[in-house]
Amino acid sequence: MFFKFFPKNCNFFELFEKQVVYAVKAAQFFREVVPQGRITDMTLSKVKAIEHEGDEVAHTIIDQLNKTFITPFDREDIYALTMEVDNIIDMINSIVSRLRIYNICEVDHNLVEFAEVIDESVQAVARAISGMRNLKNAPAVAEACVEVNRLENVGDTMRDRILAELFNNHTDPITVIKWKDIYQDAETVLDVCEDVALIVNSILVKQA
């Protein structure tokens, strides 16, 4: 087993920043798409392209991790961070697919609101990850993590309110089935963002 100590061409911080860009792109695109009310072939292929590019960076990170002996922070934190950022992108892709599979053709104002919260949360995740390079950014990173947590709580409350509405107002069970899944997925994106914030936070604490 030959490990490289600090291989020249591997900078985990840079790679993480590169990966999170695709999460930001996916969230921005999702926010643009939801108010259009219908997922076209082009929309679907565009979000899949973003996911694919994000996957490539994730594979590069894991490959580098497996080949590197000394890492700037705990190996399991690097692994978990990559997987969870990948998860954000996958989940957004999965909601877009679901909107298409369920043949949703209307603009839903609740989902528009969710897409905005998701976009804000992913932007805060990106700020947290960019800040990790330098310990002097610790306050800004901590602030971004607090924001991600706040938005997860916002999402929780939104989902509970929206689901209660859904069950109160709709008598068509197929509609209930479809939207229950979609809102649940939307809230899960915010949960995954919170998981990322937890990992970033714990990396910060260990280095303090």
Place this chain on the structure above:
Amino acid sequence: MFFKFFPKNCNFFELFEKQVVYAVKAAQFFREVVPQGRITDMTLSKVKAIEHEGDEVAHTIIDQLNKTFITPFDREDIYALTMEVDNIIDMINSIVSRLRIYNICEVDHNLVEFAEVIDESVQAVARAISGMRNLKNAPAVAEACVEVNRLENVGDTMRDRILAELFNNHTDPITVIKWKDIYQDAETVLDVCEDVALIVNSILVKQA
């Protein structure tokens, strides 16, 4: 990175016992609440308060873990144990919220039965965790873990029977959607208890 060796004010065993108290409180409260058949504002805020207090202990444990160099057992076991005990409390909170969101106003004898099994399982989890302090408790800890596994099997069988009943007897799809989610959540609490027992067991084996 400055780690403290056995910091004076950190006793992981004590912290775990403190955390599991909130799981026990949540399970007991759930057992009391289900036979009342309706989730009031007060019920909801009480279970959220228990969850909040449990969260604080979880955060203390993770903070201590990040600052401590030598731990009484594997770091990843400490982390996993905290997260899973937190998970028990979250799941109970989530069922109570769901009963409210789904506007359930009747006493369901199947859920009453589930709440009893959950309460017993969480009590066994608490016995397992309290016993971890001292290796001479190993037989009692092992027994508690066996009990948790037994109750998970009981829960599995209950869920399968109850779901078969639900699909056979109900023609209203909205009712099916609601109760399928609730029973699934209830069974998941027992799965999480089993995960805790697995972790405790593996800590025990490593120290034997």
Place this chain on the structure above:
Amino acid sequence: MFFKFFPKNCNFFELFEKQVVYAVKAAQFFREVVPQGRITDMTLSKVKAIEHEGDEVAHTIIDQLNKTFITPFDREDIYALTMEVDNIIDMINSIVSRLRIYNICEVDHNLVEFAEVIDESVQAVARAISGMRNLKNAPAVAEACVEVNRLENVGDTMRDRILAELFNNHTDPITVIKWKDIYQDAETVLDVCEDVALIVNSILVKQA
């Protein structure tokens, strides 16, 4: 804490090959059962017996892991690999149970197709795991992992197409609820196979 260095009676590679045999058996049995269209008591007890035998090997692996100091590859990879192979068997068992609980009595050609893809994927997983013993098998192992990934993509596309059909063609919500769960479970088996391939791959890269 007394660890044995390379305990005589413990060969992790052998144990993994033994465990994956039960995943292969479960997948083959599932493929045979689905075209029969109805889950009998005997079918149910046979798949549960396979799961039980697989569980025993999983417990042996975890016990050996806890008692062994030097392992042929990272402890967490051994743990994750055992848990995920166990997960494959559990998921197949869970689909069979669900077919019974939902009282499905018809042959569904989509599920027949899924059962074939699952069987192929689990066979590829078994090839990957058997190859791990010897680094000279690395190309064959890598090829098997690529096949597992390919089949996961096939499953994704199948599920999306089948769910779209389900929502377009069925007006009975109970039917939609049942089959949505079943297809989702089927796709999850392929996801878990992909997780196994990821772990095997990362073990390979670390040893290269």
